[in-house]
Amino acid sequence: MSQTTLGDDELFGEAAEEMRADVEEHLTKARAELPAAADVWETEANNVLGVLNGLRSALDVGDAEDHLRQAKKWYTMGERADAFEDADDLAAAIEELESLIADIDEAHADVSDLTNAVPELRGALQEFETDEDDEE
Known part of the structure; x- marks a missing residue:
């Protein structure tokens, strides 16, 4: 019976190591999916809408949430x-990534709102300017 117990303990130990490795692997893959800081900060756009569209694309977390x-x-x-x-290290890493992904998702939503609002605002301002020109 002790041989079976020893075998079970070894199998459990192997399974535990594999679980830890799976967690670490998925955390690594999740980190790799996050946008690079430079991609969020730098832009090559010619106008505000281009900047916002570029930023919205840069704030895509890809498959990070799935991992x-x-x-x-x-x-x-x-x-x-x-x-x-x-x-404890795994729990901390999960919590940190979860928080970062939530922050990125929130920023993505904010930028999406601005991406929709800026053209509307521009159109309203252009219409206002046209109306003023017509009145003169």
Whole structure:
């Protein structure tokens, strides 16, 4: 019976290592999907709408959310199975990425709102200017 227990313990240890590796792999993939700081900061646009469209594209997190979800799934499974001896680093990395992705998503939404508002504002200003010219 102790041989079976030893085998089970070894298998559990291997499974725990694989779970940790899966979490780390998905965290790495999620990080790789995030926009680069330079892409968010630098632009080559000729006008405000071009800047906003470029920024909106740069703020795309790609598959980062999917990879984060996978990391969280395997982390949760490992935690519930008490498979990790020390997983504070994984929990911190997940929390940090989750927060960063939420910030990027919020900025993306804000930029999308501006991308829609700026042309409308420009049109209203042009119409106002035309009306003023007509009155003169």
